Amino acid sequence: MVSKTPRRLAILGVGLMGGSFALALRQVAPHMHIAGYDRDEVNLAAARQLGVIDLGSVDLASVVREADMVLMAVPVGQMPELFELMAPHLNPVAVVTDVGSTKTSLVEAARKYLGPAVARFVPGHPIAGAELSGVRAAQEGLFQGRTVVLTPLEETLPHPLAWVQSCWELCGARVECQTVARHDEIFGVVSHLPHLLSFALVYEIAQRPDAATLFRFAASGFRDFTRIAGSNPEMWRDISLANRDVLKVELVRYRDQLDQLMAWLDTADGAALEDFMQKARTARRQWQEGS
Numbered sequence: 001m002v003s004k005t006p007r008r009l010a011i012l013g014v015g016l017m018g019g020s021f022a023l024a025l026r027q028v029a030p031h032m033h034i035a036g037y038d039r040d041e042v043n044l045a046a047a048r049q050l051g052v053i054d055l056g057s058v059d060l061a062s063v064v065r066e067a068d069m070v071l072m073a074v075p076v077g078q079m080p081e082l083f084e085l086m087a088p089h090l091n092p093v094a095v096v097t098d099v100g101s102t103k104t105s106l107v108e109a110a111r112k113y114l115g116p117a118v119a120r121f122v123p124g125h126p127i128a129g130a131e132l133s134g135v136r137a138a139q140e141g142l143f144q145g146r147t148v149v150l151t152p153l154e155e156t157l158p159h160p161l162a163w164v165q166s167c168w169e170l171c172g173a174r175v176e177c178q179t180v181a182r183h184d185e186i187f188g189v190v191s192h193l194p195h196l197l198s199f200a201l202v203y204e205i206a207q208r209p210d211a212a213t214l215f216r217f218a219a220s221g222f223r224d225f226t227r228i229a230g231s232n233p234e235m236w237r238d239i240s241l242a243n244r245d246v247l248k249v250e251l252v253r254y255r256d257q258l259d260q261l262m263a264w265l266d267t268a269d270g271a272a273l274e275d276f277m278q279k280a281r282t283a284r285r286q287w288q289e290g291s
């Protein structure tokens with residue numbers, strides 16, 4: 001029987017998500033040893049000073065060697081290289097998991113680089129976050145009451161899956177399993193597409209000669225629509241590329257909806273506009289009441 005929390009946890013990428021996982025687990029396991037690996041030494045020093053990790057290093061091998069659980073929390077484009085670099089140094093019983101926002105490319109990389117350790121890889125995605133980055137943005141309550149999606153593979157053994165699930169539950173989250181493909185389709189629609197649209201709107205306005213005036217008058221509607229355009233470009237570049245097949249389909253669907261809107265404006269079809277807005281408002285309100 002394995003203890004419910006790791007004895008030695010390694011966090012690869014001690015930013016918003018990695019730091020929040022460490023802080024949440026510390027609440028229930030104050031004596032757990034947490035080692036952090038990050039390419040940013042200033043961030044690592046802050047993580048150490050904030051008590052998020054016990055030890056910080058830019059040497060991946062030394063961080064993973066003794067860990068019984070490894071959580072990968074770097075942008076998804078960085079994960080394949082980390083799988084390759086850490087594989088030879090993993091403890092033979094270590095469970096590996098991640099918080100990446102897309103799953104297909106990660107799973108391909110895990111199969112390519114982890115060898116037999118892929119049976120102890122549990123892909124994960126907490127559906128919680130913010131437009132902020134770095135360990136200073138980490139919060140111990142980030143996962144409280146939120147969903148974490150796990151996408152176990154055919155190879156995933158039951159014991160690592162159960163263990164990762166119980167760690168997320170200790171962080172206050174509820175866990176749901178999905179297939180890798182369905183995960184990427186769902187989050188392509190409800191997370192990745194809205195981020196691209198928000199970046200696109202702010203970018204387009206910012207290119208105009210009168211952008212300063214326009215932004216001066218932008219108020220709460222603009223703030224609500226564009227909060228997520230303040231998110232980390234590296235993270236969203238990687239998500240967009242990793243899920244580009246889904247995103248291309250979704251952008252076409254959205255463009256079709258914009259074309260429809262244009263047609264209603266051309267013909268000044270107020271009834272169609274109001275009907276469409278009414279249906280959207282009802283759906284938004286039902287979603288908010290249920291969430």
Ligand SMILES: NC(=O)c1ccc[n+]([C@@H]2O[C@H](COP(=O)([O-])OP(=O)(O)OC[C@H]3O[C@@H](n4cnc5c(N)ncnc54)[C@H](O)[C@@H]3O)[C@@H](O)[C@H]2O)c1
Pocket residue numbers: 012013014015016017018037038039040043073074075076078099100101102125126127128129130131132133134135232235239
């Ligand atoms: N931010 C969110 O809302 C959110 C939500 C769910 C999942 N995620 C996923 O979580 C992961 C981390 O996101 P975050 O918001 O915590 O980002 P973050 O920028 O706050 O933290 C990432 C950390 O990884 C480090 N890093 C990046 N590349 C590295 C490398 N090659 N080697 C070592 N360290 C490296 C960075 O220095 C940084 O400290 C991403 O895969 C993202 O898709 C983010």
Ligand SMILES: O=C(O)C(=O)C[C@]1(C(=O)O)C=C[C@@H](O)C=C1
Pocket residue numbers: 100101126127128129130131132190191192228231
């Ligand atoms: O709240 C935010 O700022 C987020 O972007 C969080 C959010 C999302 O809801 O789309 C972003 C990416 C994730 O993988 C999960 C959650």
